[in-house]
Amino acid sequence: MADVTYKRCYFDWGGRCAYCDVGLPRIKWDGKVKASIDHFIPLSKGGQNSRANRVLSCYPCNLAKDDTDPRETNQWPHIEQRLAEIAASRPLSHGQLKRLLPELVKQVYVQAPVVLSPDEREAIARSKAAAERGEFATDEQVRAVWAKHGL
Ligand SMILES: [Zn+2]
Structure with missing residues (x-):
């Protein structure tokens, strides 16, 4: 796939997976493919190989x-709605992408360096809410999280 096709797609989707919203800073890291381009309507079912x-x-x-x-x-x-917006917008030039992408990659990377499971997201939301009420995790709870991540 042409590099510029990937970059344009990356920009159109804000660097996030359209399906699960995880941040995707690069195509590959740790030697594994992490980001890809999906044809929303599969090519095998008559979908176009186009930006839309x-x-x-x-x-x-x-x-x-x-x-x-x-x-x-x-x-x-x-x-579907986002694809309609993309279809109606002008594709960025190579020069614009070159300027804008590093900033976007940085944002995505800072916001989502780790893929969180739904349980972990929920735990974070719970602990934020608890912190707002002035409650904090016990040492035991914190150690349980560390252990889970091998720390
Ligand atoms: Zn995903």
């Missing part, structure tokens, strides 16, 4: 979606 049918996807979501046809399942209305 390309979504940025993490690799696991891309594999899981496989050749699901969104016209049959209707499960991603927000993606």
Whole structure:
């Protein structure tokens, strides 16, 4: 895939997986493919290989979606809407992408360097709410989280 196609797709989707919203700073890291481009309407089902049918996807979501046809399942209305916006917008030039991408990558990377599970996201939301009420985690709770991440 042409590099500029990936960059344009990356920019169109704000550097995040369209399906699960995880931040995707680079195509590969740790030697594994992490980011990919998915054809929203699969090519095998008549989808076009055009900007208006390309979504940025993490690799696991891309594999899981496989050749699901969104016209049959209707499960991603927000993606359809975003694709319509993308189709109506002018693609950035190579020069613009070159200028804007490093900043976006930095933002995405700072905001989401780790893929959190739904449970972990929920735990963070709970602990933020608790902190707002003036409650804090016990040492035991903190140690349990460290142990889980091998710290
Ligand atoms: Zn994903």
